[in-house]
Amino acid sequence: xxxxxxxxxxxxxxxxxxxxxxxxxxxxxxxxxxxxxxxxxxxxxxxxxxxxxxxxxxxxxxxxxxxxxxxxxxxxxxxxxxxxxxxxxxxxxxxxxxxxxxxxxxxxxxxxxxxxxxxxxxxxxxxxxxxxxxxxxxxxxxxxxxxxxxxxxxxxxxxxxxxxxxxxxxxxxxxxxxxxxxxxxxxxxxxxxxxxxxxxxxxxxxxxxxxxxxxxxxxxxxxxxxxxxxxxxxxxxxxxxxxxxxxxxxxxxxxxxxxxxxxxxxxxxxxxxxxxxxxxxxxxxxxxxxxxxxxxxxxxxxxxxxxxxxxxxxxxxxxxxxxxxxxxxxxxxxxxxxxxxxxxxxxxxxxxxxxxxxxxxxxxxxxxxxxxxxxxxxxxxxxxxxx
Amino acid sequence: xxxxxxxxxxxxxxxxxxxxxxxxxxxxxxxxxxxxxxxxxxxxxxxxxxxxxxxxxxxxxxxxxxxxxxxxxxxxxxxxxxxxxxxxxxxxxxxxxxxxxxxxxxxxxxxxxxxxxxxxxxxxxxxxxxxxxxxxxxxxxxxxxxxxxxxxxxxxxxxxxxxxxxxxxxxxxxxxxxxxxxxxxxxxxxxxxxxxxxxxxxxxxxxxxxxxxxxxxxxxxxxxxxxxxxxxxxxxxxxxxxxxxxxxxxxxxxxxxxxxxxxxxxxxxxxxxxxxxxxxxxxxxxxxxxxxxxxxxxxxxxxxxxxxxxxxxxxxxxxxxxxxxxxxxxxxxxxxxxxxxxxxxxx
Numbered sequence: 001x002x003x004x005x006x007x008x009x010x011x012x013x014x015x016x017x018x019x020x021x022x023x024x025x026x027x028x029x030x031x032x033x034x035x036x037x038x039x040x041x042x043x044x045x046x047x048x049x050x051x052x053x054x055x056x057x058x059x060x061x062x063x064x065x066x067x068x069x070x071x072x073x074x075x076x077x078x079x080x081x082x083x084x085x086x087x088x089x090x091x092x093x094x095x096x097x098x099x100x101x102x103x104x105x106x107x108x109x110x111x112x113x114x115x116x117x118x119x120x121x122x123x124x125x126x127x128x129x130x131x132x133x134x135x136x137x138x139x140x141x142x143x144x145x146x147x148x149x150x151x152x153x154x155x156x157x158x159x160x161x162x163x164x165x166x167x168x169x170x171x172x173x174x175x176x177x178x179x180x181x182x183x184x185x186x187x188x189x190x191x192x193x194x195x196x197x198x199x200x201x202x203x204x205x206x207x208x209x210x211x212x213x214x215x216x217x218x219x220x221x222x223x224x225x226x227x228x229x230x231x232x233x234x235x236x237x238x239x240x241x242x243x244x245x246x247x248x249x250x251x252x253x254x255x256x257x258x259x260x261x262x263x264x265x266x267x268x269x270x271x272x273x274x275x276x277x278x279x280x281x282x283x284x285x286x287x288x289x290x291x292x293x294x295x296x297x298x299x300x301x302x303x304x305x306x307x308x309x310x311x312x313x314x315x316x317x318x319x320x321x322x323x324x325x326x327x328x329x330x331x332x333x334x335x336x337x338x339x340x341x342x343x344x345x346x347x348x349x350x351x352x353x354x355x356x357x358x359x360x361x362x363x364x365x366x367x368x369x370x371x372x373x374x375x376x377x378x379x380x381x382x383x384x385x386x387x
Numbered sequence: 388x389x390x391x392x393x394x395x396x397x398x399x400x401x402x403x404x405x406x407x408x409x410x411x412x413x414x415x416x417x418x419x420x421x422x423x424x425x426x427x428x429x430x431x432x433x434x435x436x437x438x439x440x441x442x443x444x445x446x447x448x449x450x451x452x453x454x455x456x457x458x459x460x461x462x463x464x465x466x467x468x469x470x471x472x473x474x475x476x477x478x479x480x481x482x483x484x485x486x487x488x489x490x491x492x493x494x495x496x497x498x499x500x501x502x503x504x505x506x507x508x509x510x511x512x513x514x515x516x517x518x519x520x521x522x523x524x525x526x527x528x529x530x531x532x533x534x535x536x537x538x539x540x541x542x543x544x545x546x547x548x549x550x551x552x553x554x555x556x557x558x559x560x561x562x563x564x565x566x567x568x569x570x571x572x573x574x575x576x577x578x579x580x581x582x583x584x585x586x587x588x589x590x591x592x593x594x595x596x597x598x599x600x601x602x603x604x605x606x607x608x609x610x611x612x613x614x615x616x617x618x619x620x621x622x623x624x625x626x627x628x629x630x631x632x633x634x635x636x637x638x639x640x641x642x643x644x645x646x647x648x649x650x651x652x653x654x655x656x657x658x659x660x661x662x663x664x665x666x667x668x669x670x671x672x673x674x675x676x677x678x679x680x681x682x683x684x685x686x687x688x689x690x691x692x693x694x695x696x697x698x699x700x701x702x703x704x705x706x707x708x709x710x711x712x713x714x715x716x717x718x719x720x721x722x723x724x725x726x727x728x729x730x731x732x733x734x
Binding site for chain 1: 711
């Protein structure tokens, strides 16, 4: 157990030395390759200090106390550090899936590789399976000690750079829809995998479609039991939400609030009032995140707690960036780029505002989160006709 | 009245047909002229249709519905509107005829950024100053520069695009359907006969109301198109074995949008009539319409993106074009907060 103040000083000193001061300038309007290289470098820098995967167990290279992680993320945000974008799925989602449901061999194969820069992508959504994820149609047919996969995945973020994919596919077409799904670790370099970028609302292409045509996955890459993929996904989705949301809340409370304050015209009482309102909401959000972190760790988190945090963060982000876009006036529309490796609190307000839908739509849209809060949190009866 | 509503229905249906095939693209000037839109408010004897701002407003809404680009707002709405406020004469009449024919476009150096509109000063002989982010100035043949002379008399200086000392610098904006440019003049002498006076009884500031209401109409069109597209999409898109529009979370959201659009339509309709009639209440009505409708359109386009889900966030779907246009419209000529403040201070 470190002295929290001493640790804070240590992180501050590290940030002063290692956070590149010019990254917002150099990351504006950069190429995908440059962006990927920058991300890999930043990941290695964080990792060398023990700051890349503090949430992992000590035996795999983490082991930082919850209290210190909170300090770490608040200081990184306060020093306006770049975000880990490319590594995100690997260090959070893939790692928690491996730690919760993986075999020792799978962990040994992938956890150290993630630390060496292995990039992961999530292959869950499909054209006909968005909010209704359980209706996914990608099939995995057993063939000896392999599975043969066919289908199409959508919204694979960072798909163009990915080495591995967390894949959900249907292994039993006759079972009820949530009982016939299996969870796989898929090598993106397997024959039959085709990645096609999707141009998004801002003209960027970090989301991808992934086409799977007779892709062969060895049985050893099945994670959890065959046909138990849905349960594995439920157990691991959101396992990391507390700390990842805490990081984002800190970023919104630091850079986000700072840019907004700078955009508020001096002496404008109405704008000042709204800004103060956001400051209060951020304090509330920080509390929610810290609470979720603690309760997830203690195993006492409620069934809807992660949904409350995700819903609140994403809609607060949208409202704050909307306010920034309005405050910025016509001039805000002449800002055509936003630094890569930033979040949606970059101060390029109109882009941030449009980008905020990347938070209110994916990962369970706001409508779905509200249903979860009402049904699993409050115990309200389910909507009629929904299986 | 019924004559007008028939005329408006016809305009609307022609516009919908022409623009429906060109969503998100610039309407060429020749086409705008051929359809008679650039000359909508130009007098009959100058080659126009002699119609009123009511008809222009119908077109503004339709252009918003199609997120159409082109110089209509800057030239045919603001330029013609300003020229019509001036005393007839060779220069003015010639410009109006050329605009109606599609041979020229003009731009009014009215700053779109309310917090920093810029100013071009006139000392009786020379013009100097800068106005940022002027609509459709980049391609305009002539710039109409509203000025206040040394005797405090309002007038409009007409400057040809190639005037020495006049600089027009295009500014790219996220909304690819709008063209803005910074205009600066450095000790430019107003050519003989190019300083035009307003007609008797005309309020020079009323061009601002026209701008507000035109943008409000555009925003109303943006919102209406987004609600239609969303209703179509959620009626068709199936999840959980049924159309997502059958879920109350989705259908109530759509209902809320319909209510906001209905309110926008009332405020915009009242403002169009007030501006067309030169009513003394026009300024208040214009502020109300622009403040409400431009804000509502952002909310509607944003909810449209949300209810379209991931597909709505792609470049291929047009939702982003509407959201960008709605957000820019909200800022043009004053944000809702700035306009509401003006309303409060007028009380």
